[in-house]
Amino acid sequence: MKTHQAILLLIFLLGNNLETQSQPIVSKPEVGKPMKAFTFNNVRNYKKSQVCLEDFKGKWLFLEMWTATCRACIAAFPKSQKFQDEFSGRIEFFLVGLNTVRHNKGIEKVYDNAVKNTQFRIPTAFDSLVFTAWDVSAVPTIFIVDPQGTLRFITNGYDLTAEKIRDLIKGKEVSFLPMYDDEEHAKYNVVQPLGGDNVISCSALSHWKEEEISSGYG
Numbered sequence: 420m421k422t423h424q425a426i427l428l429l430i431f432l433l434g435n436n437l438e439t440q441s442q443p444i445v446s447k448p449e450v451g452k453p454m455k456a457f458t459f460n461n462v463r464n465y466k467k468s469q470v471c472l473e474d475f476k477g478k479w480l481f482l483e484m485w486t487a488t489c490r491a492c493i494a495a496f497p498k499s500q501k502f503q504d505e506f507s508g509r510i511e512f513f514l515v516g517l518n519t520v521r522h523n524k525g526i527e528k529v530y531d532n533a534v535k536n537t538q539f540r541i542p543t544a545f546d547s548l549v550f551t552a553w554d555v556s557a558v559p560t561i562f563i564v565d566p567q568g569t570l571r572f573i574t575n576g577y578d579l580t581a582e583k584i585r586d587l588i589k590g591k592e593v594s595f596l597p598m599y600d601d602e603e604h605a606k607y608n609v610v611q612p613l614g615g616d617n618v619i620s621c622s623a624l625s626h627w628k629e630e631e632i633s634s635g636y637g
Contacts, residue, residue, distance in 0.1 A: 447554040448562060454480075454570045455553065459515070459544030464534060470513075470544070472568060479510040479587055480564040483541075483576070484555050486517045487526035492559045495576060496539050502584055503541060509588050514543035517550050517558075560598055563587075573598050 448455045458471045467474070483499065485492035499512045516526045526545060533539045549555075553562075561579070563572040565587075574595035586593045 446552055448570045448573070450570050450573060452570060453568055454562065454564045457549060459546055462542055462544045463530065464540060465542035470542075472564075475511050475513075475564070476568055477566050478508075479566060479584070480562075481510065481512045482562040482564065483512065483514045484517070484550065484558055484560040484562075485514055486558050487523050487529045489558045493529065493533065495559060496533055496541065497537065498579075499541050500537075500539050502579075502581060505581060506584055506588065510584060512541045514541055515549060516543055516545045517547055518545035519547045523547075557598065563595070 446455055454472055456472050458469065460469050462468050462470050481499070481502075483492070483495075503510065503512045514530070516530065517523045518526050530543055557575075559575055561572075561574050561576040562570060563574065565571050571587075572593075572595045575598055576595075578596050583593050583595070
């Protein structure tokens with residue numbers, strides 16, 4: 420092989436390798452299996468500024484994925500706080516906010532306003548990469564992890580009640596609404612909106628849920 424051909428081949432191989440490395444690795448958590456390990460930095464409103472999955476062992480963990488534009492997510496903050504207060508020491512609610520500047524600018528301020536204007540004390544981290552890594556395509560999404568670190572449910576949380584949390588703690592059988600029905604729900608991808616980056620605005624239709632019609636914190 421001639422020298423210039425070898426150089427071209429090397430450039431081609433390196434280019435393909437870099438392109439592969441730039442693609443996000445989707446490793447979606449699976450119900451019934453150990454929850455994917457995570458580490459969140461710059462945690463707000465918590466006793467530690469960095470947390471990982473091991474920090475929550477021994478408690479039921481409710482990881483709430485949310486965005487600044489999700490009114491249903493923000494409207495559920497007081498509900499999560501109520502559960503946290505009622506079952507203190509046995510459960511832990513933890514928010515994970517999508518903070519991509521392009522699609523979700525200002526989420527930190529939304530959270531700070533919620534803390535300032537109410538008795539809200541649920542901690543949060545802001546991590547956009549985990550939304551992609553865990554294939555979170557709609558919000559609210561709640562990952563419910565048992566005290567041993569096994570993922571038990573992925574739900575939207577609309578039917579989350581104190582009674583169900585109590586049954587979880589007691590080891591009773593509990594069921595939750597699925598995240599969405601693939602045959603009926605029009606997915607809105609929170610990481611990559613419909614139409615890509617060059618669309619000024621777009622809409623997605625799905626079944627109406629009364630819980631989603633509520634005001635949030637500005």
